[in-house]
Amino acid sequence: MKHECLAELNGVSKRFGKVVALDGLNLQIRAGELFALLGQNGAGKTTAISLLLGLQPPDTGTALLFGRSPLEIAARRGIGVMMQEAALVSELRVREQIELVASYYPDAMMPEAAMQFTHTESLADRPYGKLSGGQKRQVQFALAICGRPRLLFLDEPTVGLDIQSRELMWSTLRRLVSEGAAIVLTTHYLEEAEALADRVAVLAKGRVIASGTVNEMRALVVRKQISCSSGLSVEQIRTWKEVQSVQRDHKGLQITAGNVEAVVRRLLDEDEDLQDLEIHRAGLAETFTELTQESAQ
Amino acid sequence: MTTTTVAFNKLSSQKLSGQQLSNDVRMPAGQVWRAYWTEAKYEMLRACRAPAFAIPFFAMPIVFYVLVGIFLVGSMSKGDPHIIPTMFVNWATFGVMGPGMFGFGMFVATEREQGLLRLKRALPMPTSSYVLAKMAMTMMFAFIIMITLIVAAVFVGHAHLTAGQYALITLIDLLGSLLFCSIGLFIGTWASAKSAPAFVNLAYLPMMHLGGLFYPLPKSIQPVEFFSPAFYLNKLNLYVAGAQSMDGLAFGAGPTSHATPVLCIAVIIAVTLFFGLLATRRLKRLG
Numbered sequence: 008m009k010h011e012c013l014a015e016l017n018g019v020s021k022r023f024g025k026v027v028a029l030d031g032l033n034l035q036i037r038a039g040e041l042f043a044l045l046g047q048n049g050a051g052k053t054t055a056i057s058l059l060l061g062l063q064p065p066d067t068g069t070a071l072l073f074g075r076s077p078l079e080i081a082a083r084r085g086i087g088v089m090m091q092e093a094a095l096v097s098e099l100r101v102r103e104q105i106e107l108v109a110s111y112y113p114d115a116m117m118p119e120a121a122m123q124f125t126h127t128e129s130l131a132d133r134p135y136g137k138l139s140g141g142q143k144r145q146v147q148f149a150l151a152i153c154g155r156p157r158l159l160f161l162d163e164p165t166v167g168l169d170i171q172s173r174e175l176m177w178s179t180l181r182r183l184v185s186e187g188a189a190i191v192l193t194t195h196y197l198e199e200a201e202a203l204a205d206r207v208a209v210l211a212k213g214r215v216i217a218s219g220t221v222n223e224m225r226a227l228v229v230r231k232q233i234s235c236s237s238g239l240s241v242e243q244i245r246t247w248k249e250v251q252s253v254q255r256d257h258k259g260l261q262i263t264a265g266n267v268e269a270v271v272r273r274l275l276d277e278d279e280d281l282q283d284l285e286i287h288r289a290g291l292a293e294t295f296t297e298l299t300q301e302s303a304q
Numbered sequence: 305m306t307t308t309t310v311a312f313n314k315l316s317s318q319k320l321s322g323q324q325l326s327n328d329v330r331m332p333a334g335q336v337w338r339a340y341w342t343e344a345k346y347e348m349l350r351a352c353r354a355p356a357f358a359i360p361f362f363a364m365p366i367v368f369y370v371l372v373g374i375f376l377v378g379s380m381s382k383g384d385p386h387i388i389p390t391m392f393v394n395w396a397t398f399g400v401m402g403p404g405m406f407g408f409g410m411f412v413a414t415e416r417e418q419g420l421l422r423l424k425r426a427l428p429m430p431t432s433s434y435v436l437a438k439m440a441m442t443m444m445f446a447f448i449i450m451i452t453l454i455v456a457a458v459f460v461g462h463a464h465l466t467a468g469q470y471a472l473i474t475l476i477d478l479l480g481s482l483l484f485c486s487i488g489l490f491i492g493t494w495a496s497a498k499s500a501p502a503f504v505n506l507a508y509l510p511m512m513h514l515g516g517l518f519y520p521l522p523k524s525i526q527p528v529e530f531f532s533p534a535f536y537l538n539k540l541n542l543y544v545a546g547a548q549s550m551d552g553l554a555f556g557a558g559p560t561s562h563a564t565p566v567l568c569i570a571v572i573i574a575v576t577l578f579f580g581l582l583a584t585r586r587l588k589r590l591g
Contacts (some may be wrong), residue, residue: 060425
């Protein structure tokens with residue numbers, strides 16, 4: 008089933024003076040997917056999102072939101088936004104903040120409903136300026152969803168949240184996606200992207216250097232890691248041709264290899280007392296590090 | 305089943321995401337007006353809840369008008385009836401300058417720097433709602449200030465203006481407060497949150513002191529008043545009140561006597577548009 012494209016950047020470039028922020032970038036965000044946009048600081052994530060939100064025009068190429076220019080208010084009525092660095096008016100109470108943002112949308116939920124979804128009912132009558140960092144993020148999340156958006160932009164949504172609040176936000180995000188909404192997530196917490204994202208794109212120097220599902224991304228980095236307790240020496244193992252690197256730490260031997268199966272077989276053959284054998288596949292974090300390092304070289 | 309469970313079940317059946325195709329998300333005019341009203345309502349509320357903003361601007365005009373404009377100047381002029389309406393007009397001009405300049409200058413600079421303006425521009429907030437809400441807040445402050453000054457002028461100052469004159473001066477000052485909104489907005493779109501109060505004061509204080517609001521300027525330096533936008537608003541209201549400026553009362557006809565009502569209106573509109581357009585251009589560039 009082909010999902011409707013809700014937002015797209017087509018061949019978009021953007022410069023700030025001599026700095027190239029985006030360099031012919033193409034992105035598509037489809038209904039019913041959680042799309043994670045990853046990249047190191049300065050990779051172009053914020054600029055890409057700014058273009059989709061209509062905050063800046065591209066120098067070349069087109070940015071489209073629901074097939075329209077993001078500058079059109081009608082296009083933006085389908086989106087919800089949570090920005091990392093937006094400080095709301097500190098004198099207004101939580102319920103008032105939600106009522107204000109809800110008034111921008113044609114089919115918004117009541118403030119009470121938005122607060123119940125985000126578990127912020129107990130904060131309803133408190134001035135925003137008196138909330139803790141985590142509570143502020145929860146309120147910003149309530150503002151992002153109160154307009155029943157079909158496309159949600161979230162920038163570092165769980166920074167400062169405790170584990171329970173983070174799980175709650177994740178479950179609300181999963182529910183939104185299951186209802187057909189799309190979510191664009193920018194985050195430095197790669198485990199968050201790994202847990203939530205259907206599709207990931209890694210940006211570097213204003214271009215997409217890799218994109219795909221989390222599994223596809225992890226497959227880009229073929230190496231795996233073996234850890235075990237063994238009497239074999241580091242020097243001895245280093246001579247094996249399948250082994251890329253080996254070291255000993257407080258947990259035992261840490262071996263990185265492309266063909267782990269061959270290494271495990273040989274370890275078991277050569278050391279009858281081998282214990283605590285574990286094999287780890289490269290996570291999104293390792294993939295991300297490797298990809299961005301390659302791109303920087 | 306407990307109330308909480310019922311509420312949760314109701315919520316569970318609600319859809320979080322919008323149903324309609326967003327390719328044509330229209331909002332009925334009534335809802336759009338409601339959005340404008342909600343924005344203005346909460347802008348007024350937040351300004352009233354900020355004591356550092358609300359208390360000085362509500363209290364200073366009435367306190368200074370009564371102490372200085374009525375008692376001090378009244379006793380120094382030995383009851384000269386000509387100066388009484390002049391004092392009312394001058395302190396009214398002073399009263400409506402502050403909320404516009406500081407309300408826009410400081411709030412916009414802070415909200416711009418802290419990312420709120422950026423968030424609001426990304427959200428489907430109706431066009432101009434942000435600026436209109438702040439204008440409404442300024443005019444509400446200006447209206448309350450005018451009412452307190454009129455009450456003092458009638459019952460303590462005995463300014464002997466007609467109800468029509470009070471009403472017209474109030475109307476002119478409310479509209480005239482937009483002049484200061486425009487200058488404040490210009491500063492707010494350029495200055496950082498920390499430097500905005502300094503820049504606002506840099507414009508506000510000379511405008512007041514060189515606008516002939518507090519004391520008469522000798523004829524030789526009177527032309528400097530032409531550079532103060534506050535002078536034109538004040539002069540216009542002096543015409544309405546049938547009163548003379550401080551300069552006129554102290555030194556007789558001088559260079560500033562030639563500012564006609566038409567010139568005053570033209571300058572007020574021109575300066576408002578000039579700074580308003582510069583600020584709007586700047587706002588459009590802020591990503």
